[in-house]
Amino acid sequence: xxxxxxxxxxxxxxxxxxxxxxxxxxxxxxxxxxxxxxxxxxxxxxxxxxxxxxxxxxxxxxxxxxxxxxxxxxxxxxxxxxxxxxxxxxxxxxxxxxxxxxxxxxxxxxxxxxxxxxxxxxxxxxxxxxxxxxxxxxxxxxxxxxxxxxxxxxxxxxxxxxxxxxxxxxxxxxxxxxxxxxxxxxxxxxxxxxxxxxxxxxxxxxxxxxxxxxxxxxxxxxxxxxxxxxxxxxxxxxxxxxxxxxxxxxxxxxxxxxxxxxxxxxxxxxxxxxxxxx
Amino acid sequence: xxxxxxxxxxxxxxxxxxxxxxxxxxxxxxxxxxxxxxxxxxxxxxxxxxxxxxxxxxxxxxxxxxxxxxxxxxxxxxxxxxxxxxxxxxxxxxxxxxxxxxxxxxxxxxxxxxxxxxxxxxxxxxxxxxxxxxxxxxxxxxxxxxxxxxxxxxx
Ligand SMILES: Cc1cc2nc3c(=O)[nH]c(=O)nc-3n(C[C@H](O)[C@H](O)[C@H](O)COP(=O)(O)OP(=O)(O)OC[C@H]3O[C@@H](n4cnc5c(N)ncnc54)[C@H](O)[C@@H]3O)c2cc1C
Ligand code: FES
Ligand code: FES
Numbered sequence: 001x002x003x004x005x006x007x008x009x010x011x012x013x014x015x016x017x018x019x020x021x022x023x024x025x026x027x028x029x030x031x032x033x034x035x036x037x038x039x040x041x042x043x044x045x046x047x048x049x050x051x052x053x054x055x056x057x058x059x060x061x062x063x064x065x066x067x068x069x070x071x072x073x074x075x076x077x078x079x080x081x082x083x084x085x086x087x088x089x090x091x092x093x094x095x096x097x098x099x100x101x102x103x104x105x106x107x108x109x110x111x112x113x114x115x116x117x118x119x120x121x122x123x124x125x126x127x128x129x130x131x132x133x134x135x136x137x138x139x140x141x142x143x144x145x146x147x148x149x150x151x152x153x154x155x156x157x158x159x160x161x162x163x164x165x166x167x168x169x170x171x172x173x174x175x176x177x178x179x180x181x182x183x184x185x186x187x188x189x190x191x192x193x194x195x196x197x198x199x200x201x202x203x204x205x206x207x208x209x210x211x212x213x214x215x216x217x218x219x220x221x222x223x224x225x226x227x228x229x230x231x232x233x234x235x236x237x238x239x240x241x242x243x244x245x246x247x248x249x250x251x252x253x254x255x256x257x258x259x260x261x262x263x264x265x266x267x268x269x270x271x272x273x274x275x276x277x278x
Numbered sequence: 279x280x281x282x283x284x285x286x287x288x289x290x291x292x293x294x295x296x297x298x299x300x301x302x303x304x305x306x307x308x309x310x311x312x313x314x315x316x317x318x319x320x321x322x323x324x325x326x327x328x329x330x331x332x333x334x335x336x337x338x339x340x341x342x343x344x345x346x347x348x349x350x351x352x353x354x355x356x357x358x359x360x361x362x363x364x365x366x367x368x369x370x371x372x373x374x375x376x377x378x379x380x381x382x383x384x385x386x387x388x389x390x391x392x393x394x395x396x397x398x399x400x401x402x403x404x405x406x407x408x409x410x411x412x413x414x415x416x417x418x419x420x421x422x423x424x425x426x427x428x429x430x431x432x433x
Pocket of ligand 2: 317323324338
């Protein structure tokens with residue numbers, strides 16, 4: 001008999017997780033589907049579940065002088081409606097799934113799930129987000145690229161939860177976001193591109209470029225971003241991007257398509273950005 | 279099994295069920311309200327849409343643990359409102375219903391949109407209904423019906 005629990009607070013949750021394995025269940029938009037059954041039948045969960053969506057301690061968006069703090073249970077819809085968050089952070093969330101899904105899908109769930117097509121991951125990588133993981137003994141803070149190790153693979157231990165995401169505040173001068181999928185909304189990305197940048201007069205001073213859904217983990221070439229600022233050499237950046245792409249053909253798209261389209265779009269955006277537009 | 283209490287269409291109900299059971303099954307099987315439909319069972323088609331604390335959700339993805347103490351409104355509850363009457367009228371006038379399987383969800387999604395944005399443009403209408411699949415109408419009559427309500431509001 002499976003033993004599903006609904007802990008009263010975070011301490012009770014962490015105590016339970018320390019004693020035995022529970023699958024943490026937030027919005028359930030990934031989990032309910034993975035456990036799909038025939039109509040009307042009980043979902044066939046094969047592990048004990050700990051439901052957490054009612055825990056207010058894990059919910060809310062806050063800001064400090066230097067960061068935005070997104071607690072794990074914040075939904076995609078709450079991200080897009082936030083009064084605190086900047087547009088560059090709201091736009092990608094407004095293009096995920098559809099309204100009904102965005103109302104229940106959590107930001108934390110998208111990150112911990114670590115799907116190749118998780119649209120929040122490239123965005124958070126470009127913004128140098130940090131994740132705070134918690135267990136009954138304490139907490140640790142990791143860079144998002146230390147956290148995600150591969151497709152559906154993270155360094156989270158079984159007795160840990162993701163508590164919150166910390167995003168450093170930067171006054172970017174502009175951003176670009178493009179998500180390509182099969183339908184307008186609600187479809188898994190074939191490819192997504194997220195760029196934020198700062199300029200001093202016409203001079204590029206900071207740029208971050210992340211490309212999602214192509215490799216298992218989003219591509220971000222930090223060293224090449226620095227070179228791009230120094231040299232303004234777009235071709236060099238695109239060559240490095242080509243070598244970084246190692247995706248395989250799959251049922252969402254082919255490698256060649258993704259490579260050609262990523263390069264074409266990134267070139268277009270970089271030309272716009274460097275030619276003084278916003 | 280445990281007793282789970284929530285508000286359904288304005289009335290408190292208690293069902294004996296499990297934390298992991300889907301809200302959709304409790305609504306249709308335990309409580310006998312069959313206006314809410316099951317299409318895909320995986321969040322893609324919108325036939326199962328209901329309001330949870332006033333927000334539209336796919337009830338096929340919501341476990342009962344996430345419903346405890348909250349308010350659910352189904353198409354049966356929504357059908358008693360003024361907002362529903364307007365939508366029904368526009369759907370009938372534009373011929374936006376054929377087999378009707380998608381209609382309860384489509385109507386719930388239409389209202390969710392109009393509540394947020396009384397005058398949506400065509401692009402906003404399409405985006406808002408992107409989570410609702412219709413196998414019959416080809417969508418144009420549905421979009422027209424929604425546009426009609428939006429335009430009437432303007433007068
Ligand atoms: C129709 C549809 C369309 C979709 N479209 C998109 C899309 O366009 N882009 C996109 O990126 N995704 C999309 N998704 C996927 C999905 O909505 C997201 O991945 C969602 O953000 C997951 O959050 P959740 O709360 O629903 O996760 P859950 O299903 O509850 O959990 C997901 C995983 O994360 C773990 N987890 C969750 N929270 C925590 C925590 N705090 N601590 C530890 N572990 C945790 C769970 O154990 C589980 O393994 C779509 C899904 C559907 C059904
Ligand atoms: S049955 Fe729930 S979205 Fe299709
Ligand atoms: S009217 Fe038949 S599915 Fe929409």
